[in-house]
Amino acid sequence: MTERVALTGVPETMLATLYCKALQSREPSPILVDDQAERAVERIDYDFSKLKIDKSTAMSTAIRALYLDRWAKEALAEYPNAVVLHLGCGLDTRFDRLAPGPGVTWYDVDYPEVIEIRRRLFPERPGHHQVAASVTDPAWLADVPADRPAVIVAEGLVQYLTKDEIAELFTRLVAHFPAGVLMFDAWNSLAMRSGSHQKAIKASGAKLGGFGINDPRVIETLAPGLRFDAEQTFLDIPEMATFSKASRTVFKLMDRVPTLRNMGRLLRYRF
Ligand SMILES: C[S@@+](CC[C@H](N)C(=O)[O-])C[C@H]1O[C@@H](n2cnc3c(N)ncnc32)[C@H](O)[C@@H]1O
Numbered sequence: 001m002t003e004r005v006a007l008t009g010v011p012e013t014m015l016a017t018l019y020c021k022a023l024q025s026r027e028p029s030p031i032l033v034d035d036q037a038e039r040a041v042e043r044i045d046y047d048f049s050k051l052k053i054d055k056s057t058a059m060s061t062a063i064r065a066l067y068l069d070r071w072a073k074e075a076l077a078e079y080p081n082a083v084v085l086h087l088g089c090g091l092d093t094r095f096d097r098l099a100p101g102p103g104v105t106w107y108d109v110d111y112p113e114v115i116e117i118r119r120r121l122f123p124e125r126p127g128h129h130q131v132a133a134s135v136t137d138p139a140w141l142a143d144v145p146a147d148r149p150a151v152i153v154a155e156g157l158v159q160y161l162t163k164d165e166i167a168e169l170f171t172r173l174v175a176h177f178p179a180g181v182l183m184f185d186a187w188n189s190l191a192m193r194s195g196s197h198q199k200a201i202k203a204s205g206a207k208l209g210g211f212g213i214n215d216p217r218v219i220e221t222l223a224p225g226l227r228f229d230a231e232q233t234f235l236d237i238p239e240m241a242t243f244s245k246a247s248r249t250v251f252k253l254m255d256r257v258p259t260l261r262n263m264g265r266l267l268r269y270r271f
Contacts, residue, residue, distance in 0.1 A: 007204075014156075022040070024062035033097075071232075079179075080104070088135060089156055107131050112133070181261065185266050188214045190259055
């Protein structure tokens with residue numbers, strides 16, 4: 001059975017990341033194995049070609065997901081009874097990729113129009129909830145247990161939030177849980193300025209939040225209680241060997257210039 005989707009703007013961007021993961025997963029030697037993304041793309045009635053996703057965009061998206069999966073796995077090993085908040089989850093299948101233990105309670109959170117599609121494709125399982133709300137709405141957090149450590153993952157979300165929204169959201173999360181780990185991908189000011197020209201963002205008409213994160217420590221000042229813990233850039237990792245020679249030459253040059261190296265990176269905080 002096919003599923004019709006009619007999304008525009010920011011929620012539509014999740015079809016691009018889903019498609020990237022499905023494309024990568026179909027490769028003979030995939031960076032990320034994501035059978036569920038492959039099956040979801042087959043079921044969704046949507047013209048994915050309009051997003052103009054090329055091979056290297058699919059690879060970069062899969063790499064970002066793979067490295068976030070690794071961090072999330074490490075955090076779950078540390079906190080086996082965690083509450084996981086997967087913010088701006090889109091149609092990402094991280095719950096299945098990580099297969100968390102029975103001690104974990106998982107919340108996938110996204111806009112109602114996204115969660116409506118998610119529910120048609122991926123039913124909830126024991127220990128797994130899908131929350132239909134803006135992450136910036138304070139109300140939904142009241143139903144999330146506050147007496148356990150949190151593992152908070154946001155992939156492809158923070159770019160769409162304003163500085164004030166990031167500060168309020170992170171401050172609320174730190175206040176809600178006794179301890180935890182927060183991880184997300186961040187763009188610097190240069191990436192924020194050039195991001196609206198990305199084909200998939202243009203195709204959806206999504207508006208970026210405008211706040212570039214140049215120094216990871218700025219987040220500590222926006223949400224006191226968060227401690228910067230780690231960062232991961234992508235230009236010198238083993239997976240880069242799978243890109244074309246021309247791309248690898250560009251990455252090598254970019255890696256030498258901090259503003260270019262830090263255009264997109266993963267950041268991790270503790271609290
Ligand atoms: C680029 S997609 C990424 C989806 C998913 N994390 C992935 O990597 O495949 C951005 C997602 O963030 C969601 N999003 C953006 N702003 C949001 C908000 N204020 N509240 C809830 N979800 C939001 C969008 O609806 C979309 O699903």
